[in-house]
Amino acid sequence: MIDFKGVERKTKLAGIKDPGSTRIQLRVADIDAAVAALGKAGGAFISTGGKPLDLPAGANTLKVGIVRDPDNLFVVLINTPPPAPR
Numbered sequence: 001m002i003d004f005k006g007v008e009r010k011t012k013l014a015g016i017k018d019p020g021s022t023r024i025q026l027r028v029a030d031i032d033a034a035v036a037a038l039g040k041a042g043g044a045f046i047s048t049g050g051k052p053l054d055l056p057a058g059a060n061t062l063k064v065g066i067v068r069d070p071d072n073l074f075v076v077l078i079n080t081p082p083p084a085p086r
Contacts, residue, residue, distance in 0.1 A: 016046070016066065016074050023066075023074035031063050031079035042070040052079065 014021040028034040031052050035045055045067050047053055052065035063079035 013068070014072055021072075021074060023076055025076040025078060027078050027080040029080060029082070031065055031077050034077050035065055035067060038067045038069065038075060043067040043075070046074075052077070 016023065026034075035052070039045065045051075045065060047065045052063045054061040055064050065077045067075045067077065069075055
């Protein structure tokens with residue numbers, strides 16, 4: 001590793017579409033609680049409109065949101081509805 005001293009450093013955050021950006025998808029039972037927990041841990045909610053979005057999924061919709069964690073990893077949260085009663 002090489003470390004340069006005496007050089008001004010600026011943090012540059014990657015965009016989700018940038019080459020090399022990393023994302024992980026997690027299915028969660030409560031997307032609002034997951035967003036709140038990641039926000040308390042230093043994450044930033046970056047989805048359009050600043051809230052989870054309802055996306056079409058066949059005949060249903062999925063509530064989805066994206067959070068950037070403090071290490072510049074994108075966490076895609078997918079709200080999983082509870083299973084139907086039998």
